[in-house]
Amino acid sequence: MTLLQSPGAAAPLIALRGVCKRYPTPAGAFDAVRDVDLDIAAGEFVAVIGQSGSGKSTLLNLLGGIDRASAGRLEVAGAALHDMSERALSRWRGRHVGIVFQFFQLLPTLTVAENVMLPMDFAARWPARERRPRALDLLTRLGVAAQADKLPGALSGGQQQRVALARALANAPALLLADEPTGNLDSRTAQELLELLAELVRGGQTVVMVTHERAALGYARRVLSLRDGRLVAPEHAQSEHAGLAQAQLAQHGSEQAHG
Numbered sequence: 460m461t462l463l464q465s466p467g468a469a470a471p472l473i474a475l476r477g478v479c480k481r482y483p484t485p486a487g488a489f490d491a492v493r494d495v496d497l498d499i500a501a502g503e504f505v506a507v508i509g510q511s512g513s514g515k516s517t518l519l520n521l522l523g524g525i526d527r528a529s530a531g532r533l534e535v536a537g538a539a540l541h542d543m544s545e546r547a548l549s550r551w552r553g554r555h556v557g558i559v560f561q562f563f564q565l566l567p568t569l570t571v572a573e574n575v576m577l578p579m580d581f582a583a584r585w586p587a588r589e590r591r592p593r594a595l596d597l598l599t600r601l602g603v604a605a606q607a608d609k610l611p612g613a614l615s616g617g618q619q620q621r622v623a624l625a626r627a628l629a630n631a632p633a634l635l636l637a638d639e640p641t642g643n644l645d646s647r648t649a650q651e652l653l654e655l656l657a658e659l660v661r662g663g664q665t666v667v668m669v670t671h672e673r674a675a676l677g678y679a680r681r682v683l684s685l686r687d688g689r690l691v692a693p694e695h696a697q698s699e700h701a702g703l704a705q706a707q708l709a710q711h712g713s714e715q716a717h718g
C-alpha cells in the first residue's frame with residue numbers, strides 16, 4: 460500500500476437505498492435529497508453536478524456522515540451510517556473520510572504541517588512520532604513541502620488547496636469527498652488540482668467530487684446529476700462524457716465505471 464492509497468479498498472464502497480434528507484422550514488418540510496439509490500465502487504472517480512440548490516452538498520454530507528439521513532439506508536466503507544450514534548459516526552468519519560472544501564478551511568493559526576497533522580492527532584491511527592514525517596511526506600507528494608512551516612495565510616489559493624488535500628488524506632481515508640474543490644481557483648491551478656485527484660484515483664483512492672466546472676467532468680469516470688434532490692440522467696450532452704455518464708447512470712454501480 461502506498462501512502463496515498465486507501466487501505467482495504469473492496470467494492471462496493473458506498474451503497475445508498477431510498478435515502479432522503481428532509482429539513483423543517485417555516486414553510487413546511489423541504490426535501491433536499493429525495494429517494495436516492497446509489498452504488499459507488501472502491502476506486503471510482505465520481506463527479507456530482509446539478510444546479511445551485513439541487514442537493515449536491517447535502518448528498519456529499521450524507522456520504523461523509525456529516526449530516527444524517529431522514530430516511531433510507533447508507534452503507535459507506537463498511538459502516539451502516541443510518542444505525543450509528545452521533546459519537547460513533549464522528550469517530551468513523553475521522554478515520555474513513557477526508558473532505559476538501561471550496562474555501563480550503565485551513566486553521567489560520569496553525570502551520571501547514573500542523574494543519575495536516577491535526578486529523579492524525581484526532582484519529583490516533585499513527586503513533587505521535589510518525590505524524591509529522593507523514594504530514595511532510597503528503598505535502599511532498601502534493602508539491603507543497605516547502606510551505607510546511609508557514610502559516611496558511613502566506614500561501615496562494617492553489618497551494619492552500621493542496622495543503623487541504625494533504626490534510627484530507629492524513630488518515631488514508633477510504634473515501635475522499637470534495638465540494639467544489641476548484642471553485643476558488645483559477646483555471647490553470649484548478650487543472651493541476653484535478654490532475655492530483657486523478658493521480659490519487661489511479662493509486663486506488665475513491666473520490667466523489669461536486670463540481671460546476673465542465674473541465675472537471677473530463678476527469679471523472681462517472682457523472683451523477685441531481686435535480687431537486689433526485690438523481691437524474693445527465694442532460695448536458697456536451698461531450699462523450701455526458702453520453703458515457705448517461706449509460707453509466709442507467710446501470711450505476713456497474714463495473715463499467717472501472718473500464
Ligand SMILES: Nc1ncnc2c1ncn2[C@@H]1O[C@H](COP(=O)(O)OP(=O)(O)OP(=O)(O)O)[C@@H](O)[C@H]1O
Pocket residue numbers: 482483484489490491509510511512513514515516517518
Ligand atoms: N439546514 C437547512 N435547512 C433548510 N434547508 C436547507 C438546509 N441546508 C440546505 N437546505 C436546502 O436544501 C437544498 C439543497 O442544498 P445544497 O446545499 O445541498 O445545494 P447545492 O446543490 O450544494 O447548491 P450549491 O451549488 O449552491 O452549493 C437547497 O434548497 C437548500 O436551501
Ligand SMILES: [Mg+2]
Pocket residue numbers: 515516517638
Ligand atoms: Mg453546495
